Amino acid sequence: MLGMIWVRACSALVGFRAPTCVRSLHSFPGITVAQIDEEVAKLLELKAQLGDDGKTQFVLKTPKGTRDYNPKQMAIREKVFNTIIRCFKRHGAETIDTPVFELKETLTGKYGEDSKLIYDLKDQGGELLSLRYDLTVPFARYLAMNKITNIKRYHIAKVYRRDNPAMTRGRYREFYQCDFDIAGQYDAMIPDAECLKIVHEILNELDLGDFRIKVNDRRILDGMFAVCGVPDDKFRTICSTVDKLDKMSWEDVKKEMVNEKGLSEEAADQIGEYVSMQGGMDLAERLLQDHKMSQSKQACAGLSDIKLLFKYLQLFHVTDKVVFDLSLARGLDYYTGVIYEAVLTQASAVSAANEAQNGANAEESVSVGSVAGGGRYDGLVGMFDPKGRRVPCVGVSIGIERIFSIMEQKAEASPEKVRTTEVQIMVASAQKNLLEERLQLISELWNAGIKAEVMYKKNPKLLSQLQYCEEAGIPLVAILGEQELKDGVVKLRVVATREEV
């Protein structure tokens, strides 16, 4: 009997090969979502059982594309986070947190082609869920859901992408984003300028070497495409080809435009002229006079805003690092105005120094690249609002994983040891049978707010207690001895100098 059912199931499994046409069968009587759920569960159970046979070996690892942080890495991470949070707080930002997963439909239609990189949760009954892909979409959902029209917030949390990253370059499937965003209807370019000031402050304070902040505007790009004769329906795809200019030569980019995307050679050449332009306020000025560019209203709006932005950036004294770069395009669909990206220009020096130290570990060095990026997205919140009410937003995301990698390399290259605890004093004993006295003393220290450790042994050797201090970088030891206890004193020893009081 069972065999027969199985044969029927299998023949169906083999025969059932037309999922795309299924829509026309909605009215088929007797099949419900619940039934499908049940059958799916059974099949997966069967699969799990089949799978068991194959591999009996237990693999001790973290999932692909993820990693643990050990205490040393955490100490570096904490330092970086503190610098960034201090800056966000200095600029008056509040912070929020959102769940690690969202309803699947919340993420649908926000990431274009990259949607295939979203992690879905298994359908275990109930809602269909996905892990968050960035912090911007949950932020927009939060604003729409709570009808918030004005907020300046930061959010530091992990996001998830089923990418195939080169992990040695500091890219992972689980990674942190540090986002700062300003939502609200304000006068042009004031919050935008503050975002760039923040990037400038953070990269300066983290001391990662020299950097450049490239600035452009989606309206300038679109206007440029229009006046160069790119058909409307090709704006987006040509834009993502332009985005590759930081990794590909202009020749290859042009080839992609002409051969793959079907653009005319003439249009491509015109684009090529523009995207090679870099400058400051003067370039914006010049392009506003440009015979062709000035034909596009959109481009002119963008160029005027770039001028205004540079004016504010001058007041903030950050124009030394900012460059108006017409080749900057940014991947994400939702940007509507100013866009920017910060790149380290000296990271190669760090890598090179590190490679020299570590030998031929060339692949493991951190590649120079974008460490911050963002822009204006005035339409995203409206996508969530039932009435489509817009909340203009501008924000920046600090690419913290690359920064970690660089800081880790720097720490490794440095002779200084990274401490993973903040312990100030070790309570030790010079003789046996002083456990109770040690516990009593350390309890007093803890109650006084002093960071202190004691060895969890009844009779530890003095030498091993001192060795522990040296390894952990604990600066002081309180040494208990019979004589000192009689005298009612404690001997205090500075580990580094062996000085005793």
Add this chain to the structure above:
Amino acid sequence: MLGMIWVRACSALVGFRAPTCVRSLHSFPGITVAQIDEEVAKLLELKAQLGDDGKTQFVLKTPKGTRDYNPKQMAIREKVFNTIIRCFKRHGAETIDTPVFELKETLTGKYGEDSKLIYDLKDQGGELLSLRYDLTVPFARYLAMNKITNIKRYHIAKVYRRDNPAMTRGRYREFYQCDFDIAGQYDAMIPDAECLKIVHEILNELDLGDFRIKVNDRRILDGMFAVCGVPDDKFRTICSTVDKLDKMSWEDVKKEMVNEKGLSEEAADQIGEYVSMQGGMDLAERLLQDHKMSQSKQACAGLSDIKLLFKYLQLFHVTDKVVFDLSLARGLDYYTGVIYEAVLTQASAVSAANEAQNGANAEESVSVGSVAGGGRYDGLVGMFDPKGRRVPCVGVSIGIERIFSIMEQKAEASPEKVRTTEVQIMVASAQKNLLEERLQLISELWNAGIKAEVMYKKNPKLLSQLQYCEEAGIPLVAILGEQELKDGVVKLRVVATREEV
């Protein structure tokens, strides 16, 4: 043609009803895991399409059992975390982080019946993954994977359980755990005592009202079951019935033991006598002399350790809050020695005060309950080690969500406003056309490390700038005016008193 295939698929779906017997069919030719995957994908796609018809409405919400944290909640959360982290650091703990998901097999066989509450990720090709259920199993995996035999670490992170929690009681499907654990082969009860000292310090500092820390030992429970005549194979199930004593009366617990679990009435009554016992070191002493209890070697080992534990707790001056309670059982399977749990004994007072304020919101009050728990688990790391090497561990987990709920209620009941930013000064203007001057001044303040805000308007009204300060609790305003600029000074105003300098 399509219709025919569909009929075959459906008849199979209806007919295929014997998953439990499927194991015998492993050798069925022509069905592979890949094929099952493919068919499952098709069925789920079909389901998604069926589902689309039902609901066209987009739902703006967070997933069931989860919540956003708004800036006010985050401010409270930060305060609580800082208190806890300060304590963990005072005790010399390092910190680590692990991925939010683990290989599914890492979690398999660790949580007993609760395994059904684990969130699985969808099989999108590649590894089978699950969201972490607690921080203890990832910690054990980390130790085994990195061959670490000694560490004192804390880990604060979110964990995931597909529970059906009463959310008004501060329970969620996504919630924080704050874990402190000591791994290593040490002399008995020294690290265990430190864990209890930590709970004592944290609950004191958080000022949540009076509390009790109940202590017991799995070996005492097992010994007790043995001498009361519980069959070996029923230890675990009887143990989980005893665990319900904090929610059920002894009568009901006894009923479950006898009627559902098939224990003899006599054995149940004997257990009943023991589990009503509470005390301190004296009770451990007495039970060591107990005619029946002393027959169990295991129980005696546990009782001796409880005595030793109390000795150390006396040195730490925390015995006022600690009680040896034979009814404490703890749910998790992996405990092997001392176990403990802290409960608030005054939380009802907070709730009552809050209810009085908010009217009849009785359901929304926070229930009294466990706010910390933990114990010794000497076998868990060995489950991950290929050679089964044991790393003894003891730890404690602070139940932070309940603490948040209480703190939130306290904050709401308090007349003091929770500030969500730390801004010290607002740069304002008394007249029009002073945007540039405001931006210049705030840039100087930021560069000097001062937390400052400016309104993102060209010409904001002075009144609206002052109102913003009052709402956000910003203590100072720097007011720019034509006259002051000429004189080269800035007027500084204290918002609360309107004093000006």
